[in-house]
Amino acid sequence: xxIAPAIDDTKHKHPKKHNHYDxxxxxxxxxxxxTIIDWNGSQNILTxxxxxxxxxxxxxxxxxxxxxxxxxxxxxxxGQKDAFFFEKWFEKEFDQNIxxxxxxxxxxxxxxxxxxxxxxxxxxxxGDRKQGFMFINIFDSAVAxxxxxxxxxxxxxxxxxxxxxxTELVRKQLSCIEIQCYSMGETYxxxxxxGQDRIDAAAFWMNxxxxxxxIEKRLRAGEVLR
Amino acid sequence: MHPQLASxxxxxxxxxxxxxELKLISQYVASMPERLDTYxxxxxxxxxxxxxxxxxxxxxxxxxxxxxxxxxxxHALLMLRYCALSLLINDESLIQKRFLxxxxxxxxxxxxxxxxxxxxxxxxxxxxxMLTAKQMGYLSPGLxxxxxxLLSQSMNPAGGRR
Amino acid sequence: MLSQLERLSRELDGRYASDAELAFVIDYVRSFxxxxxxxxKLQELESTIVQQACVKMRAIDxxxxxxxxxxxxxxxxxxxxxxxxxATALAVLLNDxxxxxxxxxxxxxxxxRSLGKxxxxxxxxxxxxxxxxxxxxxxxxxxxxxxxxxxxRILGPTA
Numbered sequence: 001x002x003i004a005p006a007i008d009d010t011k012h013k014h015p016k017k018h019n020h021y022d023x024x025x026x027x028x029x030x031x032x033x034x035t036i037i038d039w040n041g042s043q044n045i046l047t048x049x050x051x052x053x054x055x056x057x058x059x060x061x062x063x064x065x066x067x068x069x070x071x072x073x074x075x076x077x078x079g080q081k082d083a084f085f086f087e088k089w090f091e092k093e094f095d096q097n098i099x100x101x102x103x104x105x106x107x108x109x110x111x112x113x114x115x116x117x118x119x120x121x122x123x124x125x126x127g128d129r130k131q132g133f134m135f136i137n138i139f140d141s142a143v144a145x146x147x148x149x150x151x152x153x154x155x156x157x158x159x160x161x162x163x164x165x166x167t168e169l170v171r172k173q174l175s176c177i178e179i180q181c182y183s184m185g186e187t188y189x190x191x192x193x194x195g196q197d198r199i200d201a202a203a204f205w206m207n208x209x210x211x212x213x214x215i216e217k218r219l220r221a222g223e224v225l226r
Numbered sequence: 227m228h229p230q231l232a233s234x235x236x237x238x239x240x241x242x243x244x245x246x247e248l249k250l251i252s253q254y255v256a257s258m259p260e261r262l263d264t265y266x267x268x269x270x271x272x273x274x275x276x277x278x279x280x281x282x283x284x285x286x287x288x289x290x291x292x293x294x295x296x297x298x299x300x301h302a303l304l305m306l307r308y309c310a311l312s313l314l315i316n317d318e319s320l321i322q323k324r325f326l327x328x329x330x331x332x333x334x335x336x337x338x339x340x341x342x343x344x345x346x347x348x349x350x351x352x353x354x355x356m357l358t359a360k361q362m363g364y365l366s367p368g369l370x371x372x373x374x375x376l377l378s379q380s381m382n383p384a385g386g387r388r
Numbered sequence: 389m390l391s392q393l394e395r396l397s398r399e400l401d402g403r404y405a406s407d408a409e410l411a412f413v414i415d416y417v418r419s420f421x422x423x424x425x426x427x428x429k430l431q432e433l434e435s436t437i438v439q440q441a442c443v444k445m446r447a448i449d450x451x452x453x454x455x456x457x458x459x460x461x462x463x464x465x466x467x468x469x470x471x472x473x474x475a476t477a478l479a480v481l482l483n484d485x486x487x488x489x490x491x492x493x494x495x496x497x498x499x500x501r502s503l504g505k506x507x508x509x510x511x512x513x514x515x516x517x518x519x520x521x522x523x524x525x526x527x528x529x530x531x532x533x534x535x536x537x538x539x540x541r542i543l544g545p546t547a
Contacts, residue, residue, distance in 0.1 A: 014239050022490040031323070104502035112495060231390075240474050242431040243481075248424065251481075255420045258413060269404040304402055315397055 011039055018093070021116040040089040040113060049146040056147065056154070068156045075160020082161070083168030086110050098169075110165070118142055119158075133194030133219060136162055136176075141189045144182035153181035155189050162193055175199040180212035192219070201225040231316075254316055261314050264361040268310045271356050276303060279348045286344055298341040301329050302349060305376075309368040321368050326375050334379050346373045389416040391487045416483050419531075426528040427481040430473070437519050438469055444515035445508075452511055456504075469512055476535050485535055493542045500543050510544030513537070 011020070011028070020026055020039050027044065028037045036044040059067040087098050090109060098106055104124065111122050120140040128134055141155050155178050163176040177199045180190035190212045192202050202215050204225055210218070231254065234247045243251075268275075280299055287295065308325040312318055333342065350369070354362060392412055396405060430437070442462070445452050453462045472492075479488035500506050517536045521529050 017239065019492050019495045021495050022487075025491065031327075102503060105499065108498045108502045112498070235478075240471055242427075242474065242477070248427075252420075252424065255417055258417045262410065262413065265404075266407070266410075272404070307402055307404060310404070311397060311400060315393055320397070 016093075021112050023116070026113070026116045038113065038116070040085070042085070042113075044117065052143055052146040056143070071156035072160040072163075075157040075162075076164035076167075077160075078157075079161040079164020079166070080168050081164075083165050086165075120145075128220060131220070131222075133192060133198045135216070136191040136193060138189040138191070141182055144189055147183050149185050150183045152184060153178040153189075154183045155181060155191075158189070159191055162191055166193055177202050177206075179206060179215050186212075197224065257316075260360060261316070261364055264357065264364045265310050265314045267357060267361060268306065268365070272303070272306070275306075275349070275352050275356055278352050279345065282348045283341075283345055286348070287341060290341060294336070294338070294341060297336060298338050298345050301333060301338070301376075302342075302345055304329065305369070305372050306349070309365060309372060312368045313364045318368050318371060321372050322375075326372060330376060330379060333376050339377060339379070342373075342376055346377070389413065389483045391484050391490075419483065422527055423481050423483065423531060426524065426531050427477055429524060429528060430477045430480075430532070433523055434470070434473065437473065437516070437523065438466060440519045440522075441469060441512070441515045442466065444518055445511050448511050448515065449507075452508055465508065465512070469516070472512070472539060473516065476532065476539065479535055480531050485538065488535065489538075489542070493539060497542050506543065506545040510540055513540035513543065 011025075014020075017025075026039050028039075029035075030037070036046065038044055056067070056071075059070060063070055090096075090098050090101075090106070094101070094109075104126070107124055115121050119142050120138045122139070123137040125135040125137070138155065138158060141158060143154050143157060147154050159176040159178050163174055166176075167174045173196070174193055175196050175198075176191050176193045178189060178191050179202055180186050180188070182189050192199065192215065198219060201224055202219070205215055205218060230250060234243065234250065276299065279302070280295075283295060283299070305325060308321055312320045333339070353365065353369075357365065389412065396409060442453075442465075445465075453460060453465055455461045475488055475492050479485055500509050513536050517533045517540075520532050520536065524532065
């Protein structure tokens with residue numbers, strides 16, 4: 001015997017409610033079907049940290065050192081697909097073309113579902129946009145928090161996600177690298193987003209032991225790799 | 227939360243609540259002290275209630291294995307706890323979602339209906355002794371729901387006991 | 389109170405709540421009449437409060453309703469003010485600052501920052517506190533103002 005539960009459907013009652021990112025509003029649980037569909041129609045699954053550990057360690061076991069690049073690539077594909085998905089739901093919700101919208105507002109709106117899903121909160125620093133790069137901070141990275149302090153950056157999925165998404169958004173090839181990570185003992189993760197030359201430079205400097213601060217300074221001073 | 231209350235807030239969407247809606251909340255709050263009393267009574271006398279039931283059940287069903295009896299008693303204990311919570315929060319759906327959905331299949335798999343029928347009779351008698359009429363008024367609907375659901379389940383189609 | 393109750397219900401997971409865990413329910417029942425009173429007063433005086441808050445906001449910063457391109461943002465600001473006030477009123481009624489934060493403030497904070505409106509929020513919730521204190525009794529104001537101050541801290545510019 002089972003009582004068919006009423007589907008708690010906030011969206012149908014208030015489709016134009018923009019502040020819908022709390023747990024109960026954003027996710028719709030259908031007990032009968034066993035599905036979790038979010039406000040934008042995406043299917044979700046709930047996972048524990050074991051899943052993340054399994055993913056990372058399993059990949060490591062399969063492809064060794066290539067796991068970082070693999071996660072990055074996965075992230076890129078995800079980001080790219082998400083850009084198209086995002087454009088559709090944003091324009092539907094705000095009756096506005098994404099390219100005619102205040103950029104910061106657009107970005108905050110893009111990231112909110114990720115926050116609702118547990119990927120962490122973020123902060124975008126577009127101060128260096130004119131110079132062709134920008135920084136993104138992630139607080140409570142799901143991957144980093146799960147793996148803890150392992151002495152190396154681990155948020156390749158995020159880096160790829162940003163690269164893929166922003167490349168689609170600005171229609172220019174962008175790459176992303178994590179220059180500071182919770183898994184290295186820092187309090188939050190920091191990503192550099194920009195052209196490949198900038199990313200290569202940052203990677204090189206990181207290899208030589210540069211901190212995130214060093215990298216920021218050098219980039220702002222116009223340093224490049226010869 | 228009571229589905230009626232939940233729907234008020236779903237619909238409220240930034241307007242002020244209507245008088246009838248405020249009334250519903252007021253009613254719930256007014257009933258809170260009694261609900262709390264009922265809940266605490268069940269909590270504080272749980273051992274007393276269950277011990278009496280266990281003793282009587284063992285006497286009534288001497289041929290049943292200890293394992294089977296224990297299983298049923300554990301389930302009944304949980305049932306009582308979830309019914310208590312449900313009356314506190316005034317949300318009967320909790321009983322289905324948090325209890326029946328998973329204990330139901332277990333009870334069916336182990337085919338505990340015979341024991342449960344006797345157990346519930348003893349339990350309800352015991353509760354009637356330990357609770358005031360008013361408190362029983364809060365508990366009974368949810369308890370009846372849970373007991374009827376478990377007793378009305380058809381036997382495991384695979385037949386027999388595990 | 390309601391979201392706290394829900395949270396408790398999840399945490400209990402098959403056990404009983406202790407008296408300590410139930411204390412907030414008793415507190416709420418005790419404060420309920422005052423909360424209803426306060427809620428209804430806010431409803432009754434909404435237009436007055438909003439009007440006076442706007443006057444106060446302009447007194448603090450004459451350009452507060454003027455946009456970057458000199459456009460008049462009064463209507464938008466009033467709309468935001470009303471929205472925030474009503475959400476706060478509900479939080480007062482239900483004693484649920486957590487729900488207010490999760491359902492509105494955390495999201496609004498990022499949006500206001502992205503639109504460069506943090507300083508407007510700062511002024512708005514300062515002004516509201518002043519106006520509320522003028523119209524509500526001290527016990528009533530003591531229920532509302534801490535929430536308004538919390539709104540101000542969350543939505544205003546970071547230190």
